[in-house]
Amino acid sequence: MKIADLHIITQQIKGFSHLKQIESLKQTxxxxxQLRVKDLPQKEWFEIGRKAKDSLxxxxxxxxxxxxxxxxxxxxxxxxxxxxxDMDISEARNILGDQKIIGGTANTYDDIVKLHERGVNYxxxxxxxxxxxxxxxxxxLSQFAYEVxxxxxxxxxxxxxxxAIGGIxxxxxxxxxxxxxSGVAVSSAIVKSSAMEHSVQQFREQxxxxxxxxx
Numbered sequence: 001m002k003i004a005d006l007h008i009i010t011q012q013i014k015g016f017s018h019l020k021q022i023e024s025l026k027q028t029x030x031x032x033x034q035l036r037v038k039d040l041p042q043k044e045w046f047e048i049g050r051k052a053k054d055s056l057x058x059x060x061x062x063x064x065x066x067x068x069x070x071x072x073x074x075x076x077x078x079x080x081x082x083x084x085x086d087m088d089i090s091e092a093r094n095i096l097g098d099q100k101i102i103g104g105t106a107n108t109y110d111d112i113v114k115l116h117e118r119g120v121n122y123x124x125x126x127x128x129x130x131x132x133x134x135x136x137x138x139x140x141l142s143q144f145a146y147e148v149x150x151x152x153x154x155x156x157x158x159x160x161x162x163x164a165i166g167g168i169x170x171x172x173x174x175x176x177x178x179x180x181x182s183g184v185a186v187s188s189a190i191v192k193s194s195a196m197e198h199s200v201q202q203f204r205e206q207x208x209x210x211x212x213x214x215x
Contacts, residue, residue, distance in 0.1 A: 003101070003122045003161040004032035004062065005183030005207050008190050008200070011036055021191050022052050026059055028200040034081055034185070036066040049075050064103065069095050079103065081124065084111075089118035105165070107138040109149045116160050124185055125149065127166025128176065131188070140166070143175050150180040170199075173206035183207065 008030050010018045018035060025033055035052050037045045049065060053075040056063055062078040065071050069092045072080040079101025082092060092102055103122045104115040112123050125146070127137050141149075150162065161182035168176070168184050176184060186203060193199035 003163075003182065005163075005210075006030070006200075006203055007032050007034055007064075007124075007163055007183065007185035009034040009036050009066075009185055009187040011187050011191060012038060013191065016191075018048050019051055019055065022055055024196050025191075025200070026056070026061070028197045029204050030061055030200055032062045032064065034064040034066055035077075036187070037068075046071055046074070049077070053077060062101070064101065072096060072100070079121070081105070089115065089120055093119055103163075106162075107141070109152050112149070112153065112160070112162065113156075113158065116158050120160070122161040122163060122182070124163050124165040125181075126164055126185075128164050128172065129167030131167040137166075143179060146176065146179040146181065154180070170202045170206060173203060174209065177207065177210045 008025060010021045010033065013021070018037060022033060035049060037048055045068065049068070049071045053063055065077045065080050067083065067086050069080050069087050073095055080092060080096065081103040082089065083105045089102060089104060096102065101121045102119070103124060104120040106112045106115055106123045106125045112125065115123050125141065127140055129140060130137065146164065153162070163183045163185050164176045164181050165185040168186050169189050173184060190196060190199045190203070
């Protein structure tokens with residue numbers, strides 16, 4: 001199962017809705033968009049999800065739903081990303097089936113091992129830097145911390161795509177990817193950019209220096 005190396009995450013921005021962000025991202029080289037709706041009524045959340053899926057029907061872009069397994073199933077999204085306090089991975093897998101992507105959030109090596117044992121398809125590991133998109137942050141991970149964790153995974157022969165998350169800027173891509181990561185998740189540096197297409201291109205140029213199968 002192919003996991004993209006650039007995960008672009010929508011966020012709540014006044015005057016620039018999730019759907020408008022997706023419309024703008026359709027004009028870029030985006031291949032993977034995570035719809036991250038927070039603090040909205042369930043009815044509105046589902047409406048945004050349905051419109052997002054419909055908007056992307058003619059585009060080769062994977063739509064991942066943050067948190068909401070039932071929404072991901074209803075709209076036939078590519079998959080779901082689950083945080084530590086969200087639905088249990090095994091329950092999500094029972095609902096979505098084996099063909100859907102399930103990602104999980106990790107802050108430590110032990111977190112990754114548990115997620116791997118539960119059958120996730122990729123792990124978002126962080127935070128690398130402070131981010132305004134999450135209220136309660138775990139301790140930040142340095143570049144060295146990523147190196148240590150990824151080396152331990154290699155020694156234990158645990159093969160799973162690991163994506164860096166948390167406040168990532170273009171300048172961070174090369175040093176992060178040199179640790180052995182499979183990619184990066186980006187929100188503010190792209191969706192808050194005044195030139196979104198250019199920002200996506202900048203990230204792509206840096207990521208293209210690294211080739212991983214991510215399967």
